[in-house]
Amino acid sequence: DIEKWSKLAPRLHVWDYTTNFRNFQTPFPNFHVLQPNVQFFLNHNVRGIFEQGSIDRGGEFAPLRGYLLAKLMWNPEADVKALMDEFLHLYYGEAAPYIREYIQLITDTQKAKGGVLIFADRGSWIDKEMVAKAEIIFANAFTAVDASPRARELRPRVEVVYLQVQYSALMCPPDVTITEKDLSLTRPPSLSLEEYAATLKKHGVKHPLDGQNFDGLYKQIGTVTPPRAFSSTVQTIANDQYEVWVAPEAQGTVLRWRDKKRGIEWVRGYETYGLKPGLWQDWALGGDLAEKPAADKYAVVNHTSDSITLRATLANGVVLDRVMTLSGDALDVALTCTNPTTSPQTAGVKMHPEFWTQGANKPEVWAFDGATWSFLNKDVNPEHKAWGRLIDDGSIKQAAFYLPKQKIGIEAHFESAAGFLGFFSISKDAEHVNLEVLSSVTPLAPGETRTTKATFSVAEKRPTGK
Numbered sequence: 001d002i003e004k005w006s007k008l009a010p011r012l013h014v015w016d017y018t019t020n021f022r023n024f025q026t027p028f029p030n031f032h033v034l035q036p037n038v039q040f041f042l043n044h045n046v047r048g049i050f051e052q053g054s055i056d057r058g059g060e061f062a063p064l065r066g067y068l069l070a071k072l073m074w075n076p077e078a079d080v081k082a083l084m085d086e087f088l089h090l091y092y093g094e095a096a097p098y099i100r101e102y103i104q105l106i107t108d109t110q111k112a113k114g115g116v117l118i119f120a121d122r123g124s125w126i127d128k129e130m131v132a133k134a135e136i137i138f139a140n141a142f143t144a145v146d147a148s149p150r151a152r153e154l155r156p157r158v159e160v161v162y163l164q165v166q167y168s169a170l171m172c173p174p175d176v177t178i179t180e181k182d183l184s185l186t187r188p189p190s191l192s193l194e195e196y197a198a199t200l201k202k203h204g205v206k207h208p209l210d211g212q213n214f215d216g217l218y219k220q221i222g223t224v225t226p227p228r229a230f231s232s233t234v235q236t237i238a239n240d241q242y243e244v245w246v247a248p249e250a251q252g253t254v255l256r257w258r259d260k261k262r263g264i265e266w267v268r269g270y271e272t273y274g275l276k277p278g279l280w281q282d283w284a285l286g287g288d289l290a291e292k293p294a295a296d297k298y299a300v301v302n303h304t305s306d307s308i309t310l311r312a313t314l315a316n317g318v319v320l321d322r323v324m325t326l327s328g329d330a331l332d333v334a335l336t337c338t339n340p341t342t343s344p345q346t347a348g349v350k351m352h353p354e355f356w357t358q359g360a361n362k363p364e365v366w367a368f369d370g371a372t373w374s375f376l377n378k379d380v381n382p383e384h385k386a387w388g389r390l391i392d393d394g395s396i397k398q399a400a401f402y403l404p405k406q407k408i409g410i411e412a413h414f415e416s417a418a419g420f421l422g423f424f425s426i427s428k429d430a431e432h433v434n435l436e437v438l439s440s441v442t443p444l445a446p447g448e449t450r451t452t453k454a455t456f457s458v459a460e461k462r463p464t465g466k
Contacts, residue, residue, distance in 0.1 A: 006044035013048035014041055017119035018069065021210040023220065024059035025167040025200075026123045029107040031061075031068070035080045038072045049073060058205035060164050061103075063091065092161075093154045098141035099161060105133055115429040124276060124429065126172040131188045134165045160203050166191055171221060173274040178255060183247045184231045185274065193225040222292070239306050239326045245270060252298035252310050252322060254280030254353070257331065259458060266410065266458075268356050277354040277425070277432040282322060282335060284314075286348030286441030294320060294349050317341040318444065320349060329457055333437075336451040339444035348441035350421070351454060354432040355410055357424065361403050363433045365422040366463045367391065368398035373463045376422055385427045392419030392438060400463045401433045408460055410435065415453035 005012055016037070020028045041049060051069040054062040067087050071078050088096035110117060113125035138158070145154040169190035177184045191199065197217070200208060208217045232249035245256035257267040257280070272278030282294045295312030302309040307325040314320055321336040337347035357363055365376045365387075376389050399420050402409035412435045414420070419438035425431075439452040 002041070002044050002046070006046075010045055011048075012041075012044070012046045013050075014046050015050045015052065016041075018051050018065060019053045019059060019062070020119060020121050022120040022122065023167070023209055023217075024054045024056075024062075024205075025163055025208060026060065026121060027106045027110075027126065027164050027168060028060050028117065028121065029103065029110050030117060031065070031080075031084070031103060032107060034065075034068055035072055035076065035078075038069075038076045042076050055207045055210065056205060058160055058163070058200065058203050061161065064088070092141075092145075092157055093150050094144040094148045095141040095154060095158045098137050098144065099158070102134055102137045102141075102161070102165075105130060105137065113429075115427065123168070123171065124173055126168050128172065128175055128186075128188045131165065131169045131172055134168070138162050138165060156203065159199075163200060163203065163205075166196055166199065170196055171226065176273045176275075178247075178270045178273060179234065180236060180245060181234055182231060183234055183250050183255070183273070184229075185227070185250070186229045187226060189228065190225075193221070193223070224296075235300060235303060235308055237304075237306050237308050237324065237326055239328075241329055242326050242331060244324065244326065244331070246308055246310070246324070248298040248300050248310055251281055251293040251296055252312065253293075254324075262408070262458070264358070264408070264458075266355050267353065269354075276429050278356060280351075280353040282320065282349050283352040283436075284348065285350045285438060286346055298322070314347070316345045316347075318345050318347040320347075331456045332453070333456065334451055334453045335439060336449060337439070337444060338449045339446055342446050344443035344445055346441060347439075347444045347450065349439050349452075351437040351452075352434065353436070353456075354434055355401070357426055357431045357433050358403060358406055360426045360428060360431055361405055362426055363401040363403055363409070363424050364462070365389070365424065365433070365435075366400045366402065367396045367420060367422065368400075368463065369395045370397045377424075386423075386425040386430075388421065388423035390419065390421045392421075394418050396420040398463070399435050400459060401435060402459065402462050408458065409462075411457055411459045411463065412437065413455045413457075415455075416450075417452055417454065 020026045053065055057063055064087055068083055071083050088099050092099050109130045110125050141158050145151055145158055148154055169188045174185040174187045197214060232247040235246045237244050241261045243258040243260055247253045247255055254267055255269040258265055267280050269279040283291055284294045298310035298312045301311045310322045312320050319338045323334045325332045335349050339345045367374050367376055377387050380387050398413050400409055400411040414437055417437050418440040421436035424433035437454045444450060
């Protein structure tokens with residue numbers, strides 16, 4: 001876009017994001033591209049730049065990044081290594097070589113995992129190995145600063161950087177082992193969520209997220225410390241055509257939907273769990289609820305060879321039942337919310353399947369309103385790696401995605417659905433398309449029950465048949 005704009009306009013101004021606005025504590029190793037980016041702008045008629053970073057200095061490397069960007073905007077040809085060495089030496093003292101080592105560690109880790117580091121990165125490239133190495137680095141850094149005559153000045157600055165490691169330990173993707181019988185998960189040792197939040201506040205952090213206080217943090221990551229380790233059984237239902245794996249104690253996650261007849265994996269969370277999309281879960285919907293799994297654990301209420309019923313009690317007391325049944329060439333799914341309490345309760349949930357696009361294939365997303373099929377993403381720029389469309393007026397009766405190269409896709413027939421969300425991301429580390437079925441979010445009266453149903457099946461033609 002900048003290249004094209006530079007051919008039309010002699011004077012461009014750019015508002016550039018330089019940190020992670022999803023969470024200011026997530027490691028964001030972009031120091032090696034700051035100068036190339038500024039030089040690229042300069043060489044393409046950019047004459048004004050706003051380099052936006054963290055809202056407070058407790059954000060990830062906010063002082064260092066601000067210093068380097070100010071110097072580069074003054075002189076794009078400046079010696080960045082010398083500038084960084086200067087800042088690290090003056091600001092971190094005896095800990096400088098260890099801070100440099102940590103920056104190299106997070107840079108090398110992100111590069112090795114691949115993918116583009118975007119301004120709302122979820123940190124899926126962070127792993128236990130990186131956290132363990134960072135802990136050793138900071139143990140040495142603290143030893144060095146504690147022996148310094150400037151210890152009282154330097155230690156808090158090193159502690160602010162160490163906040164990134166604590167966040168990484170708390171929230172990093174887990175190590176996961178999955179078989180057709182069991183799922184086990186481990187994360188590195190960490191502070192509790194309460195201890196982590198208290199440490200942020202101790203260092204003056206007021207906005208852990210862009211424009212949001214700690215309420216925003218809890219909405220994003222929850223109010224409970226992610227478990228350091230847990231396990232779940234894996235329950236299987238199957239017929240001649242399909243096989244489905246479900247992990248009840250792991251948020252009721254569908255880990256696998258295998259099309260045995262065609263040799264296709266439609267849901268492959270058994271390979272991607274904790275790393276990238278590829279799961280099928282029930283997600284909370286409506287009000288101030290964050291988009292995340294509706295419950296941490298489900299109980300198996302009923303299980304036959306081709307059907308399973310899971311049950312969870314939500315935080316507000318509403319009981320959620322999910323019934324999944326294989327019926328010939330279809331997978332029937334029903335979500336039922338029941339309010340056993342004595343007061344009205346919000347009980348919005350949605351089916352959130354992340355179907356595999358069989359590689360970086362761009363899916364066609366279709367919707368049917370009872371009369372006409374509409375090709376929803378027909379006019380989307382082919383260069384776009386992600387796209388989404390929400391239709392929440394209850395008008396959609398069916399939805400589908402179709403992979404033109406493979407000449408195959410999934411159709412969903414809705415019953416009692418209040419809305420539909422179609423979404424895809426076809427970047428290398430995503431490769432998924434969602435056909436989300438939304439329930440109503442109006443409160444349930446005491447004793448009231450609401451059911452949303454959908455039937456998913458494999459289609460070998462476009463919905464229009466052409």
